[in-house]
Amino acid sequence: MAGDAGGDGASVRFPVSVKGVILRGGQVLLVSNPRREWELPGGKLERGEKPEACVVREIAEELGLTASVGPLLDAWVYPIDADVEVLVVTYGCTVASWPATVVSPEGKRVGFFAPDALGGIPLPRGYQTAIRRWAAQHPV
Numbered sequence: 001m002a003g004d005a006g007g008d009g010a011s012v013r014f015p016v017s018v019k020g021v022i023l024r025g026g027q028v029l030l031v032s033n034p035r036r037e038w039e040l041p042g043g044k045l046e047r048g049e050k051p052e053a054c055v056v057r058e059i060a061e062e063l064g065l066t067a068s069v070g071p072l073l074d075a076w077v078y079p080i081d082a083d084v085e086v087l088v089v090t091y092g093c094t095v096a097s098w099p100a101t102v103v104s105p106e107g108k109r110v111g112f113f114a115p116d117a118l119g120g121i122p123l124p125r126g127y128q129t130a131i132r133r134w135a136a137q138h139p140v
Contacts, residue, residue, distance in 0.1 A: 090130035
């Protein structure tokens, strides 16, 4: 079939980004991105990698934290710009041992935000569903 490089007809292909919702003291941990937004820590799923392994690896790379993966919270398509959409998959995560200060070895800004204050920061709206779900399961 013309234009069907994948051989399965009508499939749409998206990069997949796996993110973790991490709470500490009732606040969600967010990192900055090059688009001047805040986002959940995580990153691109690699070929052959399980999503849960991806989020653990990405949190370790981005923040130097060892995370445990909990339930799948949400999945949604994020239009980054007119030509790029990303499938974002979010998991609830926990960190058992926190350093005195959380810093990003990758040089990203790191912040902790109250879930009810997220409307006042540049944060893609789709992340808020996952954050609310995880916060509801972990009240302070």
